[in-house]
Amino acid sequence: MAAAAAATAAAEQQSSNGPVKKSMxxxxxxxxxxxxxxxxxFKAGYIPIxxxxxxxxxLRGRKxxxxxxxxxxxxxxAVINLIITxxxxxxxxxxxxxxxxxxxxxxxxxxxxxxxxxxxxxxxxKSTVGGRRNxxxxxxxxxxxxxxxxxxxxxxxxKNKTSITSDIGMQFFDPRTQNILFSxxxxxHEFHLPSGVKSLNVQKASTERITSNATxxxxxxxxxxxIVRGNEGVFIxxxxxxxxxxxxxxxxxxNSIILNGxxxxxxxxxxxxSSGDQLGSGDWLRYKLCMCADGTLFKVQxxxxxxxxxxxxxxxxxxx
Numbered sequence: 001m002a003a004a005a006a007a008t009a010a011a012e013q014q015s016s017n018g019p020v021k022k023s024m025x026x027x028x029x030x031x032x033x034x035x036x037x038x039x040x041x042f043k044a045g046y047i048p049i050x051x052x053x054x055x056x057x058x059l060r061g062r063k064x065x066x067x068x069x070x071x072x073x074x075x076x077x078a079v080i081n082l083i084i085t086x087x088x089x090x091x092x093x094x095x096x097x098x099x100x101x102x103x104x105x106x107x108x109x110x111x112x113x114x115x116x117x118x119x120x121x122x123x124x125x126k127s128t129v130g131g132r133r134n135x136x137x138x139x140x141x142x143x144x145x146x147x148x149x150x151x152x153x154x155x156x157x158x159k160n161k162t163s164i165t166s167d168i169g170m171q172f173f174d175p176r177t178q179n180i181l182f183s184x185x186x187x188x189h190e191f192h193l194p195s196g197v198k199s200l201n202v203q204k205a206s207t208e209r210i211t212s213n214a215t216x217x218x219x220x221x222x223x224x225x226x227i228v229r230g231n232e233g234v235f236i237x238x239x240x241x242x243x244x245x246x247x248x249x250x251x252x253x254x255n256s257i258i259l260n261g262x263x264x265x266x267x268x269x270x271x272x273x274s275s276g277d278q279l280g281s282g283d284w285l286r287y288k289l290c291m292c293a294d295g296t297l298f299k300v301q302x303x304x305x306x307x308x309x310x311x312x313x314x315x316x317x318x319x320x
Contacts (some may be wrong), residue, residue, distance in 0.1 A: 251297075256315075259295045292316035 022030070059067050093100035103111040122130065131137030139146055141157075148155040153166040164170060169184040181194075193200060201208070212218035220226065225247075228234055234251075243249060251257050286302040290309035298315050300307070 031057075257295060257297050259291070261295075263291070290314070 088094075090100065101112065101114045103109075103113060105111070112276075121129075129137075142195075145156050145158040147157075153170060154164070154169060155184070156163045156165070170182075171180060171185065172182040173180045181271055210218065210220075286311065288302050288307065289297060289301040291297050292315065296315055299315075300309055300311055
C-alpha cells in the first residue's frame with residue numbers, strides 16, 4: 001500500500017509541477033517493490049477449473065492394456081527371429097569368408113559345397129538338379145525311398161526296385177544327341193523296351209500287338225488272372241505256343257475259335273468221372289471237345305458211353 005501511495009504522490013507531483021526526474025536509487029527501490037509484490041501474489045491470473053472435465057493425455061484403461069500386449073508380442077517375435085537367425089547361422093555356417101556350405105550365383109545357381117541333410121525340396125519352375133562335371137551326384141535316403149515328383153509324374157527309387165508312375169506318359173532321351181531312348185507316346189513312336197530291361201510289369205496295357213525279338217521268347221506271366229481281349233479278334237502266332245496255368249482256361253469268341261497247327265492238351269490235370277458214375281446222375285453236364293480238320297473247335301454233349309463227334313449240326317460239315 002505504501003508503494004501504491006508513493007506512486008500516487010509521485011504521479012500527482014508530476015502532474016502539478018511537470019515531469020519529475022527520479023534518481024537511480026529511487027528507480028531501483030521502485031523496481032524491487034514491484035517485483036516483490038508480483039512474486040507474493042500467487043493468485044494472479046488463477047482461474048478455478050474442474051479437473052474431471054480436462055482432456056487426459058497418455059494411455060489409460062483398455063488402451064494401456066492393448067499397448068502392453070503389443071509390446072509383449074513384439075518381444076516374442078524378436079525372440080523367435082533371434083532363434084531363427086541362430087539356426088540359419090548354424091546350418092548355413094556363415095563366417096567371415098561367406099557361407100561355408102553353399103554358394104549363390106548370379107545365374108540363379110545354388111551350389112552345395114558340403115553334405116546336406118534335407119527332407120523335401122521344391123524346385124522352381126523348369127529347374128535342374130545336377131552335380132559337378134567330374135563328380136557323381138549322390139542322393140541317399142535314410143531307410144526311406146527317394147521320390148522325384150512333378151505333377152502326376154513320380155519317380156521312386158527304393159531298395160529293391162525303381163518305379164516310374166505317370167498319368168500323362170513319359171519320355172527318355174539322350175541330352176547330348178537328343179535321341180529318344182524310351183517313350184510311351186505309342187501314336188508317334190513304337191514301344192520298345194530299353195536296352196538291358198528284360199521284363200515289363202504293368203496292370204493293364206492297351207496296344208495293337210505284342211512281339212518279341214526273333215531270337216528270344218515272349219513270356220507273359222501273371223500271379224492271378226490274365227485276360228486277353230481284342231475288339232476285332234485275338235491272333236496268337238509263334239513257332240511254339242504254350243499255356244501253363246494253375247486253374248481254368250477259358251476261350252470265348254462271338255464267331256469261332258481257330259487253332260491252326262498241332263494242338264496238344266495234357267489231360268493229367270483235367271477232371272474225370274469215376275467208372276461207376278451214371279451219365280445222367282447229379283447236376284453235372286458232360287461235354288466232349290471236338291475239332292474240325294480246319295482247326296475249328298466245338299463241343300458235343302455226352303449222352304452215352306463211347307459217344308463220338310458225329311452229330312447232325314456239327315460246324316465241320318461232312319469232314320470232322
